[in-house]
Amino acid sequence: MGVLTASVLAQAFALVFDPYVLWVILASAIFGLFVGAVPGLTATMATALLVPVTFFMPPVPAIASIVTATAMAIFAGDIPSCLLRMPGTPASAAYTDEAYAMTKKGQGEVALGSGLWFSVLGGLFGTAVLIAAAPSLAEIALKFSSFEYFWLVVLGLASAVFLAIGNPLKGVVSLLFGLLVASEGLDNPAGYPRFTFGNAELAGGLTLIPIMIGMFAVSEILRSVSRIEQPWEMAQAKIGNVLHGMWGLTKRYPVQLLRGSVVGTAIGALPGAGADIAAWMSYAISKRFSKEREKFGTGHVEGIIEAGASNNSALAGAWIPALVFGIPGDSITAIVIGVLYIKGLNPGPTIFMNNAPAIYAIFLVFILANLLMLPLGIAAIKAAKQMLRAPREVLLPVILLFCIVGSFAINNSIFGVLLMLAFGIVGYVMEENGFPIAPAILGMVLGAMLEENFISSMIKADGRLLAFFERPIAGSLGVLTIAVFSVPLIRRTMAVPWRRSEP
Amino acid sequence: MPGQKFGPAWFPGLIAVGLAVCGALLIVSGARQRAPWIAAPEWIHSPRARAGVAALLAGLVFYVLAADALGFHITGVLLLAAWIRLLGASWRVTLPVAIISTLVIHFSFYKLLRVPLPWGVLEGWAF
Numbered sequence: 001m002g003v004l005t006a007s008v009l010a011q012a013f014a015l016v017f018d019p020y021v022l023w024v025i026l027a028s029a030i031f032g033l034f035v036g037a038v039p040g041l042t043a044t045m046a047t048a049l050l051v052p053v054t055f056f057m058p059p060v061p062a063i064a065s066i067v068t069a070t071a072m073a074i075f076a077g078d079i080p081s082c083l084l085r086m087p088g089t090p091a092s093a094a095y096t097d098e099a100y101a102m103t104k105k106g107q108g109e110v111a112l113g114s115g116l117w118f119s120v121l122g123g124l125f126g127t128a129v130l131i132a133a134a135p136s137l138a139e140i141a142l143k144f145s146s147f148e149y150f151w152l153v154v155l156g157l158a159s160a161v162f163l164a165i166g167n168p169l170k171g172v173v174s175l176l177f178g179l180l181v182a183s184e185g186l187d188n189p190a191g192y193p194r195f196t197f198g199n200a201e202l203a204g205g206l207t208l209i210p211i212m213i214g215m216f217a218v219s220e221i222l223r224s225v226s227r228i229e230q231p232w233e234m235a236q237a238k239i240g241n242v243l244h245g246m247w248g249l250t251k252r253y254p255v256q257l258l259r260g261s262v263v264g265t266a267i268g269a270l271p272g273a274g275a276d277i278a279a280w281m282s283y284a285i286s287k288r289f290s291k292e293r294e295k296f297g298t299g300h301v302e303g304i305i306e307a308g309a310s311n312n313s314a315l316a317g318a319w320i321p322a323l324v325f326g327i328p329g330d331s332i333t334a335i336v337i338g339v340l341y342i343k344g345l346n347p348g349p350t351i352f353m354n355n356a357p358a359i360y361a362i363f364l365v366f367i368l369a370n371l372l373m374l375p376l377g378i379a380a381i382k383a384a385k386q387m388l389r390a391p392r393e394v395l396l397p398v399i400l401l402f403c404i405v406g407s408f409a410i411n412n413s414i415f416g417v418l419l420m421l422a423f424g425i426v427g428y429v430m431e432e433n434g435f436p437i438a439p440a441i442l443g444m445v446l447g448a449m450l451e452e453n454f455i456s457s458m459i460k461a462d463g464r465l466l467a468f469f470e471r472p473i474a475g476s477l478g479v480l481t482i483a484v485f486s487v488p489l490i491r492r493t494m495a496v497p498w499r500r501s502e503p
Numbered sequence: 504m505p506g507q508k509f510g511p512a513w514f515p516g517l518i519a520v521g522l523a524v525c526g527a528l529l530i531v532s533g534a535r536q537r538a539p540w541i542a543a544p545e546w547i548h549s550p551r552a553r554a555g556v557a558a559l560l561a562g563l564v565f566y567v568l569a570a571d572a573l574g575f576h577i578t579g580v581l582l583l584a585a586w587i588r589l590l591g592a593s594w595r596v597t598l599p600v601a602i603i604s605t606l607v608i609h610f611s612f613y614k615l616l617r618v619p620l621p622w623g624v625l626e627g628w629a630f
Contacts, residue, residue, distance in 0.1 A: 393590035
């Protein structure tokens with residue numbers, strides 16, 4: 001297993017280099033570039049909106065469309081950062097001020113170019129790690145029982161809470177809310193209807209896709225409409241050959257590029273944290289270790305290189321736990337896991353044996369999407385002014401109607417639209433009050449897995465809690481989980497006297 | 504269920520306890536910072552934003568209630584026209600966009616992807 005035979009590779013190539021699949025990739029690339037470039041439309045939103053369409057596609061083009069659209073969207077998020085001082089997606093927020101400052105200094109071309117060039121390099125790095133790590137990790141995961149999976153899920157949920165930006169307590173509330181949503185319906189170890197109120201629609205459990213369209217798309221549209229009075233003022237930038245000087249920057253900042261890619265891939269692979277958190281961390285690291293720290297914030301390219309590579313590498317990193325364990329690495333893969341199940345590509349270690357051609361086809365799409373980013377990215381930068389002129393008062397309603405139809409299409413039921421509306425409001429209220437969305441989504445995706453593995457472990461162990469530590473890997477994971485939980489607690493108790501002295 | 508320590512109520516019960524604890528902690532920390540119980544968002548002062556948000560939510564409720572009876576096509580055009588116009592576009596932009604977008608969704612979802620969008624009162628003219 002994990003051995004890549006020539007025949008598997010040949011099949012994978014045949015799956016990808018098919019005219020239909022290539023068209024899907026091209027169309028999703030343009031879609032992703034547009035969604036990424038328009039502030040208020042995010043990469044996760046692009047994924048949620050793509051799902052109803054991918055529903056009707058074979059597995060490889062379905063997954064390929066999501067991979068391509070998200071990669072393009074994360075890069076394209078840099079474009080309005082440079083021109084409008086508004087991040088196109090949250091993943092660009094970390095260096096929006098920096099990029100805009102460069103444009104104001106007349107270096108808009110360099111800012112846009114390095115956004116593109118280092119996104120491509122970071123994305124390729126993350127892809128390489130994904131291809132190398134996932135199959136070998138799967139080999140280890142084959143030996144996992146419910147005990148190990150239980151700890152992995154707990155560890156994933158914990159990292160989602162601790163890596164979220166802001167108040168960790170609000171992260172916990174968000175996570176618990178997600179778990180509560182997941183516990184709804186008949187689909188639990190006892191097969192007992194929970195919170196169904198005798199309603200047939202509720203008995204099947206809440207369908208995740210309308211919920212995600214609500215939380216990621218409808219809430220974002222509500223936010224954009226509430227800010228419709230804010231004008232978009234475009235900075236002037238002379239744009240010629242955007243790749244000019246990129247090789248020089250690569251040779252000048254190789255450490256930043258590598259560090260950004262490594263941190264990005266790792267943050268991506270940690271459940272619950274994705275490209276946005278990766279970019280924030282990498283930008284902070286870049287500033288911390290820079291020789292020219294005083295230049296940060298005044299339009300200095302160094303942080304853009306590191307964080308720009310980081311957010312694109314995080315995308316591929318997030319697929320590692322998603323494919324191997326069925327534990328999403330970020331909000332995008334949280335949606336993707338649902339698609340994988342629908343397409344019969346059930347995530348888990350055996351996916352590399354049972355569906356090797358499809359998995360290697362997905363890897364190929366990752367490489368292709370990142371290479372395609374170079375020419376299409378240049379075109380997108382040239383067309384940026386036109387894209388950013390798209391009237392919001394027309395765009396937002398049309399996207400909302402698309403959301404309605406997409407939510408309806410999952411079960412062909414109006415109940416999906418109702419779910420979308422309810423969770424759209426919930427998502428909006430949560431974000432406005434500092435409750436991160438990612439832990440809730442992770443809770444919804446992992447809730448059933450958490451409960452199932454706990455109950456079946458308890459049945460196997462006859463109710464002895466100690467059994468969770470008796471198998472070597474389970475024991476280590478358990479100790480690690482407890483350590484992860486206690487470190488912030490210890491740090492907090494130690495830090496109290498320090499913090500009090502601060503104003 | 505009786506006789507089962509880890510029955511179906513156990514997991515939601517655990518979540519409820521967690522939510523209660525976190526809720527209490529948040530109330531305490533909010534009270535310490537003397538945060539207000541409820542605060543209006545800034546956009547509430549902008550009539551255009553207020554009308555837009557209200558129209559979006561009301562429109563979604565309207566869709567849920569009316570789509571089956573009126574059909575997707577009428578509801579879609581009505582909603583788009585109301586939303587786009589309320590957000591500030593002129594009628595000359597609003598009407599063509601509303602009709603063309605609805606038709607694009609009809610052809611892509613109903614025709615191509617075979618999603619059974621309701622026809623409602625237009626049942627006799629279904630195409």
